[in-house]
Amino acid sequence: MPELDLSLILYGLAVGIGAGLLGGLMAGLAGVGGGLIYVPVFYACMAGNTEGMSAYIFASMVAIIITGFVSSRSHWRLGHLDRSAMFLLLPGLMIGAGLGLWSTLHLPAASILFALAALNAWVAFDYSKKLQATSPTQKMLPWLSGPIGYISGVLGIGGGTMLVPLLRRSITLRHAVGTSAACGFIMALGAIAMNMTLESSWRVLISDQWLFLLPAWIGIMLILPHSVGWSARLHDIMSELALGVILKTMFISLSAGFLLAAVLTGYH
Numbered sequence: 001m002p003e004l005d006l007s008l009i010l011y012g013l014a015v016g017i018g019a020g021l022l023g024g025l026m027a028g029l030a031g032v033g034g035g036l037i038y039v040p041v042f043y044a045c046m047a048g049n050t051e052g053m054s055a056y057i058f059a060s061m062v063a064i065i066i067t068g069f070v071s072s073r074s075h076w077r078l079g080h081l082d083r084s085a086m087f088l089l090l091p092g093l094m095i096g097a098g099l100g101l102w103s104t105l106h107l108p109a110a111s112i113l114f115a116l117a118a119l120n121a122w123v124a125f126d127y128s129k130k131l132q133a134t135s136p137t138q139k140m141l142p143w144l145s146g147p148i149g150y151i152s153g154v155l156g157i158g159g160g161t162m163l164v165p166l167l168r169r170s171i172t173l174r175h176a177v178g179t180s181a182a183c184g185f186i187m188a189l190g191a192i193a194m195n196m197t198l199e200s201s202w203r204v205l206i207s208d209q210w211l212f213l214l215p216a217w218i219g220i221m222l223i224l225p226h227s228v229g230w231s232a233r234l235h236d237i238m239s240e241l242a243l244g245v246i247l248k249t250m251f252i253s254l255s256a257g258f259l260l261a262a263v264l265t266g267y268h
Helices: 006-030 035-045 054-077 083-106 109-127 135-155 160-167 173-198 201-237 240-267
Strands: none
Touching: 006 035, 006 054, 006 173, 006 201, 006 240, 035 054, 035 109, 035 135, 035 240, 054 083, 054 135, 054 173, 054 201, 083 135, 083 173, 109 135, 109 160, 109 240, 135 160, 135 173, 160 173, 173 201, 173 240
């Protein structure tokens, strides 16, 4: 365990507040767990040396638990949750995410960063489509939930980048966002619990990072109710077209950033 270092604690708190502000805004708007913000923030700011992406993905998944809880609570109060879709998705999501998170112990960093870039590019493209609601999509949810959960666990995300485009084919965007937020919270909680219980490597990997990670998670927790609550309410005052343009721009920017990070990591 690291010795007590006040500057490291304050640094972690500041990083967490900044990450929570950005992650909360994205969670409220897009129904994502914030991992698309948390993974690069932890990757860039986590103190100490780590190999691969495992520690950053783990840290992001814990932050997603916090973000998902706050975001889903805000959407629940606004009536933005579809419980039938949520119950169809959750079993596969939790099992898949647990396996995906475990897989990061064995995957190279560049491959994960390239995958994040590709995923964001696909979601940006999907938001440019005009879709009509089709109820048969609901029947596909249990079959797609496992792969979505696995990809979410590998990439350290809450699954909203895949769940929202899928769900908005059968329900409104605001309900797709709210349902995705709730699923991301429960999925991440299950994945962390499964890995901490069954894989001792995580305790060794994370032990040297607690003085940074704990205040970072606290900082996220402090700012999230404000950033998520404000952005979730935008769904009631903005059109779906305007929200779609905002989300498309966000995902294009994230894709470019992850692609650059992947290239730089590959060269090193």
